[in-house]
Amino acid sequence: MEVGERLLRELEAMGFSKDQARMALSSGNSSIEAAIDWLADHENDTVTSETLAIPEAEVVVNINIEASDSFQNSEKVKLRAQELRNQARNKKANQEKKLEREREKARFRAGKELLEAKRTAEESERKRFLAQRKADKEEEKRAREKILQKLQQDKLERRGMLGKEATLPMNPDTRLPQTTKPVDALPVKHSAARERMRECLRSLKHQNKDDNAEAMRAFGTLLIYVKNIVSNPEEEKFRKIRLNNPMFQDRVGKFEQGIKFLELCGFERVEGGNFLLLCREKVDMGLLNLAGTELQSALTNPFFGLLSG
Template sequence: MAGVSLKCGDCGTLLKSVEEAQEHAELTKHTNFAESTEPVLNLVCSDCSKPCRSKTERDLHTKRTGHTEFVDKTSEVTKPISLEAPKLKDDVDMEEAGDGSTSQQEEMVVPEVNQQLFSELEEMGFPKERATRALHYSGNSSLEAAANWIVEHENDPDIDQMPLVPVNSKKPVPKPSLTPEEIKQKQQELRERARKKKEEEEKRMEREREKERIRVGRELLEAKRIEEDNERKRILALRKAEKQEEQRAREKIRQKLEEDKAERRRKLGLAPEDPAVVKPSAPPVEEKKSFLPIRPATKAEQMRECLRTLKQTHKEDDAKVKTAFNTLLTFAKNVATNPGEEKFRKIRLTNATFQDRVGKLKGGIEFLELCGFEKIEGGEFLYLPREKVDIPVLHSAGSELNSAINNPFFGVL
């Protein structure tokens, strides 16, 4: 049987032609070749039609892609091997032109590649032909560029053929290596760009957080305003119902009095009273009694009413109102934080600063009395005894003051 391949005596690789044997010899420096009746395999992947020349290539392809089905088309492409070196195209053209002169065949060699990158590609499982081709056409720039080139050209028909270049062709100029100063400068530039990008991202995030804070603040203010409006409406409705109930009670009392009076006249034998006679108006009933289960106002509501009175009484001077609120907040906070300190629990009413900030304003002293302060020594001092310090009440006072300070609509309506 005629030889259908060339077998390398040094490594056992099967080659389909003299050209492949020359490439193999130039790449590996092997020189012992012989004809073989063993054909070069042609295993075609059923999923992606990728040809594999050996079982090793088939196993690598399966490892990378997971494809396991292959069709053996070795017999379809096997043909006797020609041991004659092919003529170059220039030689054929010259012979056809009848020039008669022989041109020396230009020698083709495997391009030089970066050996470190080549070794890394082989460790990743790529065949040497594919690794060499990828490094050559990607300019030996980097491992990533070579791997990207392989992925982009995986379906090329010559992807697993060793690339050849003329021996006199101009080799690619390697990129000049950077000096330590240039490397340091590049690193500094990269760090500077990363820092600027991080600062821009932080500024953007801060703007977003500020917008969110403003939105939440507006929603809280609107919710508080609605709550205060509902509370005001509830109080008005209760007062109206109380007045109506008082009117009905007065009417019942009047009717009862009329009935009793008529009954006494009947018992005394007197004629019924003429309704046409003008009766003296009865004195107004002073007692006010409500039969509705009205919830008594809590201390927090009384404090809020004091602050609302202070705000409405001095609404023309917003700065004075704000100063009064902040002063009251300081008093409540000092006592709640240091209940054992007497200096925080005793206030001189004749103090000019106190009078200017709180004492002269309607509702200020009343608010402090709701916090537990009492007038002593003939009304010269406001004093909160240690045993009467009520921390929850002081906290409630602080909450009401914070609401009044931060709510721009407080006391407007």
């Protein structure tokens, strides 16, 4: 019993825990060297109550056989114990390094996979963007070609009409009376006025691009004014407009381009700027017919004004 306790203390002095020392001695080892070798082979074993539940008598009997040897080889045993501890520490350090390398590899793989997924997503998004952009350009090209085709058709129709008679292509209920003689071409003055009228109407439509009904109502009202004058040039009531008239203001007067269009037709401000008047001697039927043509085009041509602004 005394020898067993002494060996237990020596193992504890070498750095082993009391439970480890008891387990080594309880496993049938009869010397310090044998106990240390056993501990080196079983350093990761878990200490349980079963492994320690060995009768002390058995421990004493097994240890006493070579108890004297342990004292003779004390220094050698201590060196062996230190060597085993160093080996255990080195083994643990190597295992930690190995685990850290594995973790680093795992982080690298995860980062690489994340970058690859991000690159794939960006590439897919880029392809979708390019495909949509291409589709938009093709749609824009088709729309532009359609508009240009319509404008060319209108241009050809106008040339054919003006080559015969400068009248308006209106519906029966809005057609202006034919008061002009056939002409081969428009006078230079009328040609310039027509371009200014057209630009004026385009500007008005563009100003109301979010509310097309406003522009259409203004065009329709202006067409009525022009038609009335052409039909009844002697009637001053058709040639004189009170600027603060509520209906006129609501439909035409609130638009600068509406007033300008009437002035291009020959109207002038009179009586302190409170009225617009087209004097009888300044009534130009050719000019009014051109005005009617442009208004009719603005009302019926869905592409009118789309290429301006």
